[in-house]
Amino acid sequence: MGNPLHIPIREGKNNLKIRGEIAMELKRLCLTGIIIVISAMTLLQAATAAQDASISVEPAYTEVWQGDEFTVNITVDPAEYDVYAASYTLYFNNTLLNATSLDKGPFLTQDGNPSNIQDPPTGIDNTAGEIKYGEYRVGNVPGITGYGVLTT
Structure with a gap:
C-alpha cells in the first residue's frame, strides 16, 4: 500500500468559509435524506393499508x-x-x-x-x-x- 495523501490546510478566513459551506451542504443532504425516508415510509404505510376487494x-x-x-x-x-x-x-x-x-x-x-x-x-x-x-x-x-x- 502507498502512503496516505496529506493535504495541508492553512488556517485562515477562506478555510473556515469552505469548511462552513461543506458543513451546510452535509446538513442539506442529511435533511433531504430524512425527508426522502419519511416520504417512502408514508407511501409504504399507505400501500399496505389499502386492501383489495x-x-x-x-x-x-x-x-x-x-x-x-x-x-x-x-x-x-x-x-x-x-x-x-x-x-x-x-x-x-x-x-x-x-x-x-x-x-x-x-x-x-x-x-x-x-x-x-x-x-x-x-x-x-x-x-x-x-x-x-x-x-x-x-x-x-x-x-x-x-x-x-x-x-x-
Missing part, C-alpha cells in the same frame, strides 16, 4: 355426508372500492358434488337500484364441475361499497 365462499369448510344437501354463499367484500359488477367461476369435484341451484343474492341491489345477470356464461355445468356467474348494475348509479351476498 375479494370474493369468498362461505362457509369456507363444511362437513357433510353422502346424500346431504348444503348451501354456500358467494360473498363480496369491496374493501375501499365501488363495485359495479362481479363475476366468478366456482370449480368443484363433480364426482363428489352436484350443484342443484344458483340464486341471485342482494349484493349488487342492496341500495335499491337494479342489476342484470350476465347470460351467458351464468349457469351450472355439473359435467364440467363448474358454476359461472356474472352480474352488473344497470344505469348511471353509484357503486356498492358494503359487504354482501352475490349468490347462494
Whole structure:
C-alpha cells in the first residue's frame, strides 16, 4: 500500500468559509435524506393499508355426508372500492358434488337500484364441475361499497 495523501490546510478566513459551506451542504443532504425516508415510509404505510376487494365462499369448510344437501354463499367484500359488477367461476369435484341451484343474492341491489345477470356464461355445468356467474348494475348509479351476498 502507498502512503496516505496529506493535504495541508492553512488556517485562515477562506478555510473556515469552505469548511462552513461543506458543513451546510452535509446538513442539506442529511435533511433531504430524512425527508426522502419519511416520504417512502408514508407511501409504504399507505400501500399496505389499502386492501383489495375479494370474493369468498362461505362457509369456507363444511362437513357433510353422502346424500346431504348444503348451501354456500358467494360473498363480496369491496374493501375501499365501488363495485359495479362481479363475476366468478366456482370449480368443484363433480364426482363428489352436484350443484342443484344458483340464486341471485342482494349484493349488487342492496341500495335499491337494479342489476342484470350476465347470460351467458351464468349457469351450472355439473359435467364440467363448474358454476359461472356474472352480474352488473344497470344505469348511471353509484357503486356498492358494503359487504354482501352475490349468490347462494
